[in-house]
Amino acid sequence: MRVLDQHDIAEFEQLLRRDPLTNLFVASRVAHLGLAPEQLGCAVYGYHVGGELVAACHVGANLVPIGDDRDAIDAFAEAIGPRRRVWSIMGSAQAVRQLHQGLVARWGDSWARTRDVRAHQPLMVTDTDPGIEGDPAIQRIGLADYEPYLDAAIAMYTEEVGVTPLDGSGSYQRYVRMLIQMGHAMGALQRVRGQASRVWFKSDIGSAWSGCCQVQGVWISPELRGRRLSIPAMAQVVRLCRQRYPVVSLYVNDYNTRARRLYQGLGFRTVGELATVLY
Structure with missing residues (x-):
């Protein structure tokens, strides 16, 4: 070795x-x-x-x-x-x-x-556009909307992992900025006159190589959950990803049956199993 x-x-x-x-x-x-x-x-x-x-x-x-x-x-x-x-x-x-x-x-x-062990995370993939219409509000995020996208990313991470991603070094902020600069940040903004914009849905391309990408950081604002907004939102994410990467993958915790059904409905199929041990 x-x-x-x-x-x-x-x-x-x-x-x-x-x-x-x-x-x-x-x-x-x-x-x-x-x-x-x-x-x-x-x-x-x-x-x-x-x-x-x-x-x-x-x-x-x-x-x-x-x-x-x-x-x-x-x-x-x-x-x-x-x-x-x-x-x-x-x-x-x-x-x-x-x-x-x-x-x-x-x-x-x-x-x-350990803080958590996620022993069974189905790895899912699609190489075709979804059969349902996507939400055109979902677009690539530009640097002009860095702040509201960062707020959504922090909320997603904290909810998913159980701790804040902010550590005083600014590394997470730099990471989110890099995703935006690469065109790997996607989301929908709500703009209200006289108020700051906010991102109500977000998703990132976390990794990409050789025509394949991996979607991560999928999040929808809590007050909007249960309205089936995630289905057309994710359909649009897949289409945006496939403009650059023909093969789109993601992984999900096995107990998240709602998300698994959503992805299956968009054409994703399970091809393997990942695991994560968190400290």
């Missing part, structure tokens, strides 16, 4: 392409920043068998195993060590489960004290 560098990019991409939708988060980061640790901001460990790269692990704020070779997972757990610096473990459900169990077995308490 060793830390991968930019010289390993071709072999690493071959590994990613074995399951591009599951690996989309890491693939997107590496495509934008490169594989060198000083550019990516973290190390990616690689595990070779007989000279072939069979597994890897992104060791940043998000710990992401790629591949589920048992010996590789054990080697990653050993190398990561007892001091937990990550916010989450995420990726293929099997690999996440194996890595989390390995870290707890090897290093104990610091890895055992």
